Each structure stands twice: as C-alpha cells, then as structure tokens.
Amino acid sequence: MNFYFEAAKTLDRLDSKQGSIKGVLATLPAKDRKRTTALVIETLKYKAILVEVIELSKLLKLERKITTLNLALVLVHDLLLARGIQAGDGPVKQAVLRHKTRLHTEFQKIKIKRGVKANTDLAHTGDQRAARIPRYVRINTLAWSTEIAVQSLLSRGFTTSDPFESNTGFAIDEHIPDLLCFSPQTTFHEDPLYKSGKIILQDKASCFPAVVLGPPASDSAFVIDATSAPGNKTSHLSAIMKNKGKLFAFERDKKRFSTLTTMLSRAGCRNVEPLNVDFLTVDPLDPKYAQVTHILVDPSCSGSGIVNRLDHLVETEIENEGDKDDRLKRLASFQVMMVKHAMRFPGVQKIVYSTCSIHAIENEHVVLEILVSEEAKTGGFSLASPEDVLPQWPRRGLPEEMEDPSQAASVVVTKKRKGDEEDATNEQSQKQKKKKRKRNGVTAQLSN
Numbered sequence: 001m002n003f004y005f006e007a008a009k010t011l012d013r014l015d016s017k018q019g020s021i022k023g024v025l026a027t028l029p030a031k032d033r034k035r036t037t038a039l040v041i042e043t044l045k046y047k048a049i050l051v052e053v054i055e056l057s058k059l060l061k062l063e064r065k066i067t068t069l070n071l072a073l074v075l076v077h078d079l080l081l082a083r084g085i086q087a088g089d090g091p092v093k094q095a096v097l098r099h100k101t102r103l104h105t106e107f108q109k110i111k112i113k114r115g116v117k118a119n120t121d122l123a124h125t126g127d128q129r130a131a132r133i134p135r136y137v138r139i140n141t142l143a144w145s146t147e148i149a150v151q152s153l154l155s156r157g158f159t160t161s162d163p164f165e166s167n168t169g170f171a172i173d174e175h176i177p178d179l180l181c182f183s184p185q186t187t188f189h190e191d192p193l194y195k196s197g198k199i200i201l202q203d204k205a206s207c208f209p210a211v212v213l214g215p216p217a218s219d220s221a222f223v224i225d226a227t228s229a230p231g232n233k234t235s236h237l238s239a240i241m242k243n244k245g246k247l248f249a250f251e252r253d254k255k256r257f258s259t260l261t262t263m264l265s266r267a268g269c270r271n272v273e274p275l276n277v278d279f280l281t282v283d284p285l286d287p288k289y290a291q292v293t294h295i296l297v298d299p300s301c302s303g304s305g306i307v308n309r310l311d312h313l314v315e316t317e318i319e320n321e322g323d324k325d326d327r328l329k330r331l332a333s334f335q336v337m338m339v340k341h342a343m344r345f346p347g348v349q350k351i352v353y354s355t356c357s358i359h360a361i362e363n364e365h366v367v368l369e370i371l372v373s374e375e376a377k378t379g380g381f382s383l384a385s386p387e388d389v390l391p392q393w394p395r396r397g398l399p400e401e402m403e404d405p406s407q408a409a410s411v412v413v414t415k416k417r418k419g420d421e422e423d424a425t426n427e428q429s430q431k432q433k434k435k436k437r438k439r440n441g442v443t444a445q446l447s448n
Contacts, residue, residue, distance in 0.1 A: 001087040001088065001090055001092055001093065003032060003035065003036065003039075003086070003087070004039075004071065004074050004075055004078075004085075004087065004092075005071065006028070006029075006032065006036055007036050007039045007040050007043070007070075007074045008068060008070040008071040008073070008074055009070075010024060010025070010028065010036065010040050011040060011043065011044075011070035011073065011074070012068070012070055014040075014044075015070070017302075017303075017327075019303070020303050020306055021040075021041070021044075023230065025037045025040065026229075026230040026256075026259050027229070027230075027253070027255040027256050027258075027259050028255075030262065039074055039077065039078070040074075042077060042081065042082075043073050043074050043077045044124070045123040045124050046077060046081060046119075046122060046123055046124070047073060047124070048124065049107075049110060049122045050073050050076050050077055050080075051069070051073070052106075052110060053076060053080070053103055053106045053107050053110065054069070054072050054073070054076055054103075056106040056109075057099050057102045057103050057106050059072055059076070059096070059099055059103070060072055062099070063095040063096070063098070063099070065091050065092050065095040066092060066095050066096065071092075072096075075092070075093070075096045076096065076103060079096060079097075079100065079103060080103060080104065080107050081119055085097075110122070132184070133184060133203075134163050134164070134181035134182060134183070134184060135163075135181070135182040135183065135184055135185075135186045135187070135188070135201075136173075136179060136180070136181050136182075136201070136202060136203050136204050136207075137170075137179070137180045137181075137182060137188060137199045137200070137201060137202075138176075138178055138179050138180075138199065138200040138201075138202045138207060138232075138236065139178040139179075139180065139198075139199060139200075140197055140198055140199060140200050140235070140239060140267055140268070141178055141239045141242075142235075142238065142239050142242075142243055142267060142268045142269065143196070143197055143198045143267070143268055144198055146172075146177075146178045149180075149193075149198070149199070150172075150180075152193075153170065153180075158170055158182075160172075163181050163182050163183045163184075163186075164183065164184075166183065167183045167185050167186060168183075169182070169183060170182045170183075170186075173204065174392075175204075175390070175392060175393060176204060176207045176208070176211060177211070178239070179202075179204060179207055181204070188201060189201070195266075196266070197266035197267045197268055200232060200235060200236070200267065202232040202236065204414070205356065205414040206232055206233060207236060208354065208390070208412060208414055209233055209296055209298055209352050209354040210233050210236035210237045210240055210296065211236075211240070211390070212352050212389055212390060212412065213237065213294055213295075213296050213350060213352040214240065214294075214350075215237060215240060215241050215245070215247075215293075215294040216241070216245070216294075217240065217241050217242040217244050217245075218244055218245055219244050219245055220245060220291075221241055221244060221245030221246070221293070221294070222245060222246050222248075222289070222291040222292040222293060222294075222347075223237060223241065223245065223246070223247045223248070223292065223293070223294045223295070223296075224247075224248045224250070224279075224289070224292050224294070224295040224296070224342070224345070225237060225247065225248070225249045225250065225295075225296045225298075226250055226279040226295060226296060226297045226298070226299070226338060226342060227250065227251065227279065227297070227298055227299055227300070227338075228249035228250055228251045228260050228274065229251040229253065229256035229257060229259055229260040230256065230259045230260060230263060231249075231259065231260045231263035231264055231267070232263075233296060233298060234247065234249045234260065234263075234264065234269070234272060235263060235264060235267040235269050237296065238264075238267070238269035238271055238272055239267075239269075241271060243268075243269065243270050243271045244271060245271055246271060246273060247269075247271050247272045247273070248272075248273050248275060248289070248292070249264070249272050249273065249274045249275065250275050250277050250278070250279040250282065251274065251275070251276060251277075252276070252277065252278035252279070254276060257274065257276040260274055261274050279338065279341065280337065280338065280341055282341075284341070284344040284345040284346065285346065289345055289347075290346065290347055291347055292345050292347055292348055293347055293348060293349040293350065294348070294349065294350045294351075295342040295345065295348055295350070295351045295352075296351075296352050296354075297338050297339050297342050297351060297352065297353045297354070298353075298354045298355075299334060299335045299338045299355075300331065300334065300335075301331055301335065301355040301356055301357045301362050302327070302328060302331055302357045302359060302362060303356055303357070304356075304357050304358045304359060305355075305356045305357050305358045306356050328359055328361050328362065329361070331362060332361050332362050332365060332366055332369075335353070335355070335362060335366050336366055336369050336370060336373075339351065339353050339366070339370050340370065340373050340375045340376075343370075343373075343375040343376060343379050343381060344375060348379075351381075353366070353367070353370075360398060360401040363397065363401075363411070363413075364397055364398055364401035364402055364408070364411065365401065367383070367402075367407075367411065368402065368403055371383070383407050383410040384410055385410070386409035386410050389410055389411075389412055390412050393412055393414075395412070395413045395414065396408050396409050396410075396411055396412065396413060397409070397410070397411025397412075397413060
C-alpha cells in the first residue's frame with residue numbers, strides 16, 4: 001500500500017505546483033520510480049473521469065480510511081483501469097472494494113453517456129505542441145566525444161537527416177555544442193547509452209544557461225551552481241569544465257539532492273562537490289568560496305514556459321488570476337533574492353540567471369530590479385553586450401519591458417512568447433541575462 005501512498009503524495013506535489021511532472025517524478029526513490037511514474041501518468045490521463053466516478057459513488061464521504069482525493073484516484077484507477085489494486089487486504093484496500101460494484105457501474109454509465117467503447121477513448125490526449133519538439137540528447141563529453149558518439153549511433157541504424165522526416169533520423173544542433181536532436185517518437189530511457197551516462201536527456205533550452213556561463217576548463221576554475229537538482233545543468237557545466245577545477249553544486253531538498261548525486265555519479269562528474277545546503281544560507285565570505293568566479297542561478301519559477309510531453313496533463317485546471325499574480329510576485333521576490341546573494345561573492349565575475357517562464361515579472365522585471373539593487377551598484381554589475389550572449393541566437397527579450405529598450409538584446413529567450421514564431425525548443429521562455437562587472441579598471445563578464 002506504500003506504493004499508492006507515494007503516488008498520491010506525488011499527485012499532491014503536482015497539485016501544489018511544486019514542479020513540473022518531469023521534475024517531480026525525478027525525485028522519486030529510484031527503486032520504485034518506474035512503477036510510481038507509470039501510475040501517476042496514467043491516473044492523470046484519466047483524472048477527470050475518475051474524479052467524476054468517485055464523486056458519483058460518494059466514496060470519500062462514505063469511507064474515512066481514504067483520506068485524500070489523490071489517494072482515491074490512484075486506487076480507483078487500478079481498480080477500474082488496471083489489474084486491480086496491487087496491495088494486501090488492508091483497511092484502505094477494503095474500503096475501496098466495498099464500493100467496487102458502484103464504481104464500475106458509474107464508470108460504465110459515463111462510457112455510455114459519452115458514446116465510447118474503449119477505455120482509452122476517455123483518456124486526456126496529448127499536447128499537440130509536444131509533437132513538434134524533437135527529442136534532444138546531449139553527448140556527455142566526459143565519457144566520450146561527440147564524433148565517436150555519432151559514429152556509434154550510425155552503426156545502430158540511425159541516419160543523419162531531418163528528425164521530423166524519419167524515426168531514425170537525427171541532426172547535430174546548430175546552436176549548442178554536443179547536442180543532437182532526434183524524432184519526437186525516439187526514446188532513450190532504457191538505452192544502455194543513457195543508463196551508462198554516455199548521453200544526457202536534456203532539452204535544448206535547458207542547455208543554454210551553462211553555455212552562456214561558459215566556465216573555464218582549468219584547474220584554477222571555481223564555479224557555483226546555486227540550485228542543482230536534478231543535475232542536467234550541473235553535469236553540463238562539469239563537461240564544459242572538462243572535469244577540471246571545482247564546481248560547488250547546491251541543493252536544499254533532501255530527495256532532490258539524492259537524485260542529483262545519483263546523476264552526477266552516473267555522468268562521471270569528478271570535479272563536482274554536491275552540497276545538501278540552501279544556497280541562501282551560504283556565507284559569501286567563507287574562504288572556501290573566495291575563488292568562485294562563475295555562478296549559475298536557475299531558481300524556482302512558475303514553469304509557465306515549459307512545453308513538454310507530460311505537463312499538459314496538469315494544465316486543465318484554471319488558476320484564479322489573483323492567486324496567480326500573488327504566486328508570481330512571490331517567485332519574482334525569491335528570484336531577485338537569489339541573484340543578489342550571488343552578487344555578494346567577492347570574487348564572482350560572471351552570473352547567469354535563467355528561468356523557464358513566459359512572464360516578464362520573472363524575467364525582464366527581475367533583471368531591472370537586480371540592476372538597481374545595492375548589490376549591483378556596489379559590485380558594478382551591468383548587463384553584458386549582446387555579442388557576448390549567444391550572438392547567433394535570434395530571439396531576445398521584450399524591449400517594452402526594459403527601462404532601456406536596447407537592454408532587451410542582452411536577454412536570450414529560447415521559446416516563443418506573444419508575437420514570436422515557432423521553433424523547436426521546448427521551454428517557452430528561458431532567459432539568460434549577462435552582466436559585466438568593473439573592478440580596479442578591469443572588466444570581467446557576468447551573466448544572469
């Protein structure tokens with residue numbers, strides 16, 4: 001029964017918007033992750049129908065052992081749509097089975113009412129936008145070279161061609177080094193290359209922050225990833241650094257920290273020191289971090305720009321506008337706090353700030369607030385030149401949201417907002433803003 005409690009708690013976290021489906025599932029214990037993931041996703045697909053069945057049967061009103069709607073959802077899912085509840089005959093299971101006939105009857109009534117024969121016809125269908133997103137794979141250059149990886153893929157029957165024209169086609173990304181894009185139908189979760197850490201399943205937009213930060217590959221390099229889990233960006237930084245120097249990876253959540261350490265181990269990141277610590281509690285004047293010159297700040301955000309293959313399952317509920325505005329303000333306040341804290345590290349030369357949000361309040365407005373902060377004034381921080389921030393990338397920030405419209409060119413936007421054209425990235429607005437810092441007449445690049 002613990003399996004069902006874990007699945008219910010996962011749904012609780014999604015309801016409270018504690019992360020994307022992909023991010024939340026990544027924090028599940030490895031031994032049960034595959035099974036729990038399958039139940040959570042399938043329950044979400046049929047959630048609207050299952051809620052209706054539960055309400056019509058009055059299950060929650062009649063059975064106090066079933067303490068939450070989400071616990072009822074996962075149990076009723078398996079009763080009606082799988083091979084039954086896979087647990088011992090405890091009181092919770094018996095509470096559901098007492099209403100087995102009524103639950104099946106209400107379910108059949110809904111099928112008749114909607115004119116469907118197959119259960120699958122009741123499922124929530126996928127987000128059509130996801131079908132236009134390639135499956136991105138980053139070659140882990142700590143394990144092998146991109147050239148060898150490409151030859152290995154070709155020997156397995158893949159071809160270098162448009163990934164949208166063939167399920168076996170793949171292409172080398174034109175903007176991000178060591179990134180390949182495959183057909184949306186291609187999967188690698190069970191592939192030996194993924195399980196061995198030779199490839200990282202990382203979306204294109206997620207690769208931008210590490211590339212913009214561009215830490216040096218030298219033994220004297222000291223870098224911080226302020227919010228590291230699940231580890232894609234951290235492992236990317238480690239690869240860019242070629243496993244040299246020191247990369248401090250902070251993650252405050254214990255479960256996410258476990259996920260982080262597992263991934264870093266699999267990817268062979270030997271220059272990373274993972275720390276189960278809240279970045280905001282770290283003393284910037286601690287001698288341990290005196291030599292840190294590069295910091296990546298990718299804090300919690302609304303996730304409103306993410307378009308992936310799963311999150312459409314939790315987009316059906318309309319959030320109250322007042323609640324939404326309050327949540328965005330709280331997130332923006334936290335984001336400003338994180339970047340300002342990064343600015344307090346005395347040796348920092350470059351900060352990259354990134355989000356996966358489409359909202360200016362989390363993007364341009366955060367940058368504006370940071371630029372007028374005491375920390376920015378004391379450190380001499382300013383937005384870097386557009387030529388230093390992925391100059392080959394066309395999409396930039398919103399001029400009307402910046403104090404000086406020309407500053408928008410220093411903001412990189414990886415997915416469309418209103419008025420933009422479609423492309424094949426899968427975060428609607430992930431932004432990196434670069435900053436310069438002048439000290440003693442020396443100009444050093446900083447990225448936010």
